[in-house]
Amino acid sequence: MERLQKVMAQAGVASRRKSEELIKAGRVKVNNETIKELGTKVSSQDEVEVDGVPLQREAPVYFLLYKPRGVISSAKDDRGRKVVTDYIPDIDQRLFPVGRLDYDTSGLILLTNDGEFANKLMHPKHKIDKVYIIKTRGIPTREQMKQLKQGMEIEGEFFKAEDVRITSTDGKKNTAIIQMTLHQGKNRQVRKMFDALGVPVDKLKREQYGFLNLHGLNAGDFRPLKPHEVKQLRQLAEENVK
Structure with missing residues (x-):
């Protein structure tokens, strides 16, 4: 037996907190009975509906x-x-x-x-480390690397690296390999940050997520x-x- 809001969250209906709001609003039924009590527990045999749509419960993978x-x-x-x-x-x-x-x-x-x-x-x-390996067209200066760690505002959003370091450079090709750690997960964040510095990204790979x-x-x-x-x-x- 598990709490109803947890079962809903696992099924991808909404977050657990949002699922609690759906329950309190009377939008959830268990075995065709409207449930508004947050302490309700259900088993795998119970039929759950949200806004009249049956919940599809699967073994988590x-x-x-x-x-x-x-x-x-x-x-x-x-x-x-x-x-x-x-x-x-x-x-x-x-x-x-x-x-x-x-x-x-x-x-x-x-x-x-x-x-x-x-x-x-x-x-x-969540602050989970996400580590990226970046190949840039151009070699960032020490001041530009410092700016990545201090953070920058781009199109009204604040972007910041938790850690960033140059691992190698190629002076003839004018390229650099850079390792960057982020906690944020904003859309095209790495590319936007380097574009703002005038050092565009050539290749980008996420090497690590947490451990x-x-x-x-x-x-x-x-x-x-x-x-x-x-x-x-x-x-x-x-x-x-x-």
């Missing part, structure tokens, strides 16, 4: 994918382009990505059918997360939002 470039971070694309779920075949569960990586960005992305898990990781205060990395994987490869990894990610997200 969790995957790590090495997303190639030129792939959409979505479960489907109306223009017929390749999406991240295409790389995990023969799965009955309805998968969706946790957050996103840009079309031209490769690297580590998580996929799951557990809405509550995804919402925890994507919480704006997870891409060791042993090639682009397009995936693996299931181990139970202890799922537990550790939950603990990491919960600790950071306290």
